[in-house]
Amino acid sequence: MAEPILTVRDLHTHFIQDEGVVRAVDGTSFDVYAGRTLGIVGESGCGKSVTVRSILRIVERPGRVVSGEMMLRRADGRVVDLAKLPSDGAEMRAIRGGEIGLVFQEPMSSLSAYHTVGNQLIEAIRLHSKLSKRAARTRAIELLAMVGIPRPAQRVDAYSFELSGGLRQRVMIALAFAAEPRILIADEPTTALDVTTQAQILELIRRLQQERDLAVILITHDMGVIAEMADDVVVMYLGHEVEKGPVDTIFHAPRHPYTRALLQSIPSVLAEPRSRLATIAGSIPHPYARPSGCPFHPRCSEHIVGVCEKSFPAEIDIADRHGVACHLYTSNVEAAA
Amino acid sequence: MSAATSVLDVRELRKYYPIHRGMLSRLVGQVRAVDDVSFSIDRGETLSLVGESGCGKTTTSRCILRAIAPTSGEIRFRTKTGAEIDVARLSRQQLRPLREQMQMIFQDPFSSLNPRMTIAEIIGEPLLVNGMTDAGARNARVAELLQLVHLPSAYLNRFPHAFSGGQRQRIGIARALALSPSLIVADEPVSALDVSVQAQIVNLMLELQDRLGIAYLFVAHDLSVVKHVSHRVAVMYVGRIVEIAPTTALFETPRHPYTEALLSAVPVPDPRERAQRIVLEGDVADPSDPPPGCPFHPRCRYAVARCREEVPALTEISPGHAVRCLRANELDLRGVTAAAA
Numbered sequence: 001m002a003e004p005i006l007t008v009r010d011l012h013t014h015f016i017q018d019e020g021v022v023r024a025v026d027g028t029s030f031d032v033y034a035g036r037t038l039g040i041v042g043e044s045g046c047g048k049s050v051t052v053r054s055i056l057r058i059v060e061r062p063g064r065v066v067s068g069e070m071m072l073r074r075a076d077g078r079v080v081d082l083a084k085l086p087s088d089g090a091e092m093r094a095i096r097g098g099e100i101g102l103v104f105q106e107p108m109s110s111l112s113a114y115h116t117v118g119n120q121l122i123e124a125i126r127l128h129s130k131l132s133k134r135a136a137r138t139r140a141i142e143l144l145a146m147v148g149i150p151r152p153a154q155r156v157d158a159y160s161f162e163l164s165g166g167l168r169q170r171v172m173i174a175l176a177f178a179a180e181p182r183i184l185i186a187d188e189p190t191t192a193l194d195v196t197t198q199a200q201i202l203e204l205i206r207r208l209q210q211e212r213d214l215a216v217i218l219i220t221h222d223m224g225v226i227a228e229m230a231d232d233v234v235v236m237y238l239g240h241e242v243e244k245g246p247v248d249t250i251f252h253a254p255r256h257p258y259t260r261a262l263l264q265s266i267p268s269v270l271a272e273p274r275s276r277l278a279t280i281a282g283s284i285p286h287p288y289a290r291p292s293g294c295p296f297h298p299r300c301s302e303h304i305v306g307v308c309e310k311s312f313p314a315e316i317d318i319a320d321r322h323g324v325a326c327h328l329y330t331s332n333v334e335a336a337a
Numbered sequence: 338m339s340a341a342t343s344v345l346d347v348r349e350l351r352k353y354y355p356i357h358r359g360m361l362s363r364l365v366g367q368v369r370a371v372d373d374v375s376f377s378i379d380r381g382e383t384l385s386l387v388g389e390s391g392c393g394k395t396t397t398s399r400c401i402l403r404a405i406a407p408t409s410g411e412i413r414f415r416t417k418t419g420a421e422i423d424v425a426r427l428s429r430q431q432l433r434p435l436r437e438q439m440q441m442i443f444q445d446p447f448s449s450l451n452p453r454m455t456i457a458e459i460i461g462e463p464l465l466v467n468g469m470t471d472a473g474a475r476n477a478r479v480a481e482l483l484q485l486v487h488l489p490s491a492y493l494n495r496f497p498h499a500f501s502g503g504q505r506q507r508i509g510i511a512r513a514l515a516l517s518p519s520l521i522v523a524d525e526p527v528s529a530l531d532v533s534v535q536a537q538i539v540n541l542m543l544e545l546q547d548r549l550g551i552a553y554l555f556v557a558h559d560l561s562v563v564k565h566v567s568h569r570v571a572v573m574y575v576g577r578i579v580e581i582a583p584t585t586a587l588f589e590t591p592r593h594p595y596t597e598a599l600l601s602a603v604p605v606p607d608p609r610e611r612a613q614r615i616v617l618e619g620d621v622a623d624p625s626d627p628p629p630g631c632p633f634h635p636r637c638r639y640a641v642a643r644c645r646e647e648v649p650a651l652t653e654i655s656p657g658h659a660v661r662c663l664r665a666n667e668l669d670l671r672g673v674t675a676a677a678a
Contacts, residue, residue, distance in 0.1 A: 043531035150619075164620045165390070194389035194558060196617045199602035203616050221532065224561075224604030228611060247608045265536035266606050267561035269673045273584035274383075275565060276543060277536035283501040284531060299533075 003073065004031035005183060005215050006055070011068035011083075013047075013054045022287045024050040024063060026239040030232075032183060037209065037216040039230030039247070041223060045284055046236040048219045052185045056096050057087035075099060075182065098128045101176030103169070105188035110172060111160035117144070117171050118156035121178060128179030143174040148204060166197035173204060184209070187219040202229060223266050227251060232321075235259045238285070238295040241315065245322035255324045257302045294327065302328060343377040343415065344519050344552045345401065350374040350410035350425075352396050356625055368625040370396040371407070372576040375651075380519065381550040385563040387599075388573035389621055394556045397573070398522045400425075401554065402441055403432055414439065417519060437467055437516035444525040446505030450497040456483075456508055457493040463515045482511040486541060503534035510541065514549070524556040539565050560603050564588060569657070572596050575622050575632045578651060582658040589672040592660040594637045597670040605673075631663065639668055
C-alpha cells in the first residue's frame with residue numbers, strides 16, 4: 001500500500017475539569033490512505049467524535065490534545081504534525097476545511113439559517129482560494145451539481161430551511177468540497193436521515209471518493225454503515241481503541257470480546273422474526289466512573305479475574321494489520337514466550 | 338384476525354391539518370397526514386408501523402391514544418370486559434377510564450421521566466391516579482413492576498438522573514405496565530439507545546409480551562428492529578398504508594415497490610453482503626400536494642402511464658397480505674433473505 005496521508009500515533013485527548021479528568025481519547029493510532037475509507041465505530045462516549053475533532057484541532061474547551069502525533073502529508077509533500085500546530089494558526093486554518101473537509105451529523109444546525117446556501121459556499125470557496133465573487137458563485141453552482149442537487153442554478157439562492165434533510169446534507173458535502181479536500185471526515189453523516197436518504201448520501205460519498213481518490217474517515221455507531229462503506233475499521237470503547245483491522249476481518253474474525261458482543265447484539269433484517277438478540281450485560285459507564293484496567297471488563301463475558309481489572313492491555317498485532325487490545329491475547333503471548 | 342380476538346380495530350382513519358394563508362386566513366388546502374388508514378391488532382400481537390419521516394406513522398399512533406383528535410374514521414378498542422368502544426368519538430371525560438388499558442412508551446427516556454420524582458413515585462403515579470391510595474399496596478406493586486423489567490428494588494428511592502438511557506427506558510416500561518394495559522403504543526422506543534442497550538430493551542419487550550399477553554403498536558423507522566419485534570408490519574408512505582403483511586412475507590416477498598426500495602436501502606451488517614442497492618431518487622412527496630395517481634409514482638422504477646392517473650386501492654393479494662399498487666400482480670420484487678446460511 002502507498003504511504004498514508006495521515007498517521008495518528010498514540011493520541012490522547014483529555015477533558016480536565018474540577019470533577020476529574022475525562023480521558024475521552026486514550027491512546028488511539030491509525031493510518032489513513034488515499035482512496036480508502038477508515039471507519040471508526042463505537043457507542044456513545046467511546047471517543048470517536050473527539051478523535052476526529054482532535055485531528056481538526058476543534059476540541060471544545062476544556063478538552064485538549066495532551067499527547068500523541070498526527071502526521072499529515074500535505075499536498076506539497078511536507079509532513080506536519082497537527083498536534084503541534086497552533087489550533088487557530090494560518091496553517092491549521094488552511095488545512096481545516098481545506099485539505100481536510102468535514103461533514104457533520106446535523107445538517108439542520110450546521111448550516112446558517114440567515115445566509116443562502118450559495119453565500120455559505122462562496123465564503124468557503126473564497127477562504128481557500130483567490131477566486132472572484134462571480135467565479136466563486138459559478139464554482140458554488142458546480143459543487144451543488146456535483147453533489148446531485150437538482151436545479152443548482154436556482155437552489156444556490158435558497159436558504160437551508162427551504163431544503164429537505166437529504167438536500168441539506170448534500171449541501172454540507174458540497175461545503176466540504178469547497179476547497180478540494182484530500183481527506184473527508186464524515187461524523188455520523190447519515191444518522192439523522194431516513195434509510196432511503198441515507199442510501200443516497202452513502203452512494204454520493206462513495207462516488208466522490210472514487211472520482212478523486214479521496215481518503216475518508218467515517219465515524220458512526222452503525223455497524224451496517226461500516227460494513228457497507230469501510231475498508232479498514234477501528235472499534236473504540238470508552239476512549240480506547242479495542243480492535244482494528246480490515247473490514248472483513250472485523251466482521252468475520254473479530255477477536256475482542258467487545259467487538260464480538262457488539263456484532264451479535266445488532267438487529268438485522270436477515271434475522272428470524274421475533275428472535276431474541278444477544279445482549280451485552282450492563283450499560284456504558286459514566287465517563288467519570290470509568291472502570292479500572294480494561295474499561296470493558298465489568299461487562300465482559302471472558303473477563304480474567306485478577307488481570308483485566310488491574311491493567312489496560314497493550315494492543316498487539318494478532319495478524320497482518322489486525323490489532324487487538326485484550327488480555328486474552330497478551331497473556332497467551334506471555335505464556336507462549 | 339377475527340373481530341373477537343382483536344384488541345384494536347382501526348377503520349378509515351383520517352387526520353387532515355388545514356393550511357390557512359393570507360390576511361383572512363383563508364383555507365387554501367390541507368395536509369393529509371393520515372389518509373384512509375385501516376388495520377387491526379390482535380391480543381398479544383405486535384403490529385409495526387414503518388416508514389420515513391412525515392409518512393404519518395406517529396400521527397396515526399397519536400390518534401389512537403387520542404393525544405390528537407382524528408378528522409374521521411373509527412378506532413374501535415376492545416376493553417377488558419369485552420365491550421367494543423370507538424375511542425375516536427369519545428370526550429376527554431369518557432376516555433379517562435380507558436386510558437389505563439392503553440399505555441405508551443416514549444422515544445426519549447431522558448425527557449419522559451420527571452427529574453423531581455423518585456422512581457417509586459414515577460411508577461406509582463398511574464396507580465395513585467387510578468385509585469390505589471394505600472401506600473403499602475402501591476409500593477408492593479411498584480416493587481413487582483421493577484422486578485418485571487429487571488431492575489433491583491433498591492432503586493426505588495433514586496431519581497432518574499442516576500440512571501443510564503437503558504435503565505430509564507426500563508422505568509418508562511414499568512410505568513406503562515403499572516395498570517396492566519392490553520395495548521401499548523411504543524413510538525421509537527429504542528432508537529435513542531446505544532446498540533448494546535437497544536438489544537436488552539428489544540428482548541425485554543418480547544419477554545413481557547410473552548408473559549403478559551400485551552399487544553404492541555410499534556412505531557419505528559429501523560427495519561432491523563422491526564424484524565425482531567413484529568408479527569405483522571404495515572408500511573406507510575405519505576399518510577397511507579401501502580403494504581401490510583406478516584413479518585416474514587413483508588421482508589422476504591414484498592409486493593410494493595416502495596417496500597422493496599426501503600428494504601434494499603437498509604445496510605446489512607456484513608461486508609460480504611454489499612448488495613446492489615435500489616437508490617430512490619428525490620424526496621418523499623409533499624402530503625399537502627401529493628402527485629396525482631399513485632403518490633409514489635415519481636420515485637417508482639416500475640411506474641407506467643396509468644400509475645400517474647389512477648389511485649391504487651389497498652387490495653388483499655394473499656391472506657393477510659394487502660398492497661396498494663396497480664401493478665402488484667405483475668411485478669417480481671426482491672426482498673431480503675439470509676444468504677444460504
